[in-house]
Structure formats: C-alpha cells, structure tokens
Amino acid sequence: MPRMEEGNPGVALVTGGTGGVGSAVVARLTSDGFRVVTGGRNAEPSCSGQVVSRRIDVCDSSSVDAAVEAACELGPLTAVVVCHAVVFTTPLETMAEDALLSTLDVNLAGTARVCRAAASQIADGGAIVTMSSVAGARGRGPNRVAYGASKAGIEALTRYYAVALAARSVRVNTVVPGPLDHAMASTVGELRAFGDAEATITARIPLGRRLSVREVADTVGFLVSPRASGITGVALPVDGGLLAK
Numbered sequence: 001m002p003r004m005e006e007g008n009p010g011v012a013l014v015t016g017g018t019g020g021v022g023s024a025v026v027a028r029l030t031s032d033g034f035r036v037v038t039g040g041r042n043a044e045p046s047c048s049g050q051v052v053s054r055r056i057d058v059c060d061s062s063s064v065d066a067a068v069e070a071a072c073e074l075g076p077l078t079a080v081v082v083c084h085a086v087v088f089t090t091p092l093e094t095m096a097e098d099a100l101l102s103t104l105d106v107n108l109a110g111t112a113r114v115c116r117a118a119a120s121q122i123a124d125g126g127a128i129v130t131m132s133s134v135a136g137a138r139g140r141g142p143n144r145v146a147y148g149a150s151k152a153g154i155e156a157l158t159r160y161y162a163v164a165l166a167a168r169s170v171r172v173n174t175v176v177p178g179p180l181d182h183a184m185a186s187t188v189g190e191l192r193a194f195g196d197a198e199a200t201i202t203a204r205i206p207l208g209r210r211l212s213v214r215e216v217a218d219t220v221g222f223l224v225s226p227r228a229s230g231i232t233g234v235a236l237p238v239d240g241g242l243l244a245k
Helices: 020-031 061-073 097-119 145-168 186-192 198-203 213-223
Strands: 011-015 035-040 046-048 051-055 077-082 127-131 171-177 235-238
Touching: 011 020, 011 061, 011 097, 020 035, 020 077, 020 213, 035 061, 051 061, 061 077, 061 097, 077 097, 097 127, 097 145, 127 145, 127 213, 145 171, 171 213, 213 235
Parallel strands: 011 035, 011 077, 035 051, 077 127, 127 171, 171 235
Antiparallel strands: 046 051
16 A cells, blocks of 8 residues: 655545535645646546546446546545535425435435545545535524535544544544535525525624635645644534534
C-alpha cells in the first residue's frame, strides 16, 4: 500500500466537483498542491493544469471504481472528498417513491460506493472527507425528509470508516455545512419552507449570516492536511453556530 510522501500532497479525488461546494474544494486543493481528479454525472472529460475532469456516476460502482483507478494512475491517492448531492421535495406524508430512492441512492449509497472503492486504494496516512448537512441533525424542513435522512446516514457511515481505517492512519471525517451562499444549499430552502424572510433565516444563525462555499472548502483543506493528523470520526459543523443554538 502506498504511503504519503513528505512534502508531496499527492492526488485527490473529488466527486461532485462541478457543483458550488465541489468546485470550491477543487480550487482549494489545487492551491495546496494536489493533483485533482474530479467530475460528475454530466462532466465533460478534460485536463487543465493540475485538474483532470471525467464523468463519474456515483450510482454506478464501475464508474466509481474507474475514477479511483484514474486518480491512482497519477500518483499516491492521499485525499478523497465526497461533494456530490441531490435534493428532491419529499414531504412526510406524500413523498414519492422515486424521489426517496433517488435521494438515498445518490447521497448515501453514492457516498458508500466512493468510500468502499477508495478504502483499499488510498495511501496510508491519507484522508477521506464526506459531506453532511445540518439537515441530518434537525427535524425542520418537512419537505426534505429523504435529504435529511441521507445526510444522517452519511455521518454514521463516516464513523464506521474512521474506525475501520484507523490502523492505516487513514482519517475519515465529515463536514456539516449550514445554510450557504450557493443555490444548491438546500438548508436555506428548508428554512424558507416555513415562509421565513431572509432576515429570519440569518437571525437563526448565531454569526448572523450564511456561510460561503469557500469556508466549507477551507475546512476540507484543513481536514485532509497534516494539521488535522489527530482528527478522525468527527462531524465538523461549518454552520455559523446554527446547531449550537
């Protein structure tokens, strides 16, 4: 099994790299010196500088395996960041079966497929970061039931992988964003589902503002770095204090 090389960040795999959080993570990791393999279901294959983009369908194990293999071909795979997600309206009493299953397949099972494929290939001492949400820890947003359940499942999955891979010093953590300044940030939609004005939304956040995708990306950058060498199995909120209130 390859090990991380001192002074060489190595290669990172980022799923959902075309989204708001994912693209910010790619930018952060490249600035830290990583070569990055990234993409999504509709990504166009390309190579630009340190970044290789490819089609990655997290609902297809063979596609996920191929992405991990492509990353390993570039050098030691030292970081895996799972940023993909979908959100569908899933009301408590009338949620459609396809919306429920699609949400769980992409968000939860898709994260599991990436972790499973990466577990045997990531270098000793590497790091995996998954992406949860404050929706996984709160009961608000009755139209986002499947999304919240998928994110809660991701946190449990992260803890299991953290324990399983600890013997190889591979750290596995999850980031828990709150309402963000990007359109995909469904937690904002959850708050607005109650008819809340923007001022009411921000009033619920102790810091008094939505968080930026860059702040999430900076947290990911820290968690995959040697500075976080003693941190594993943690769900780290980047929510402006929302979950603490």
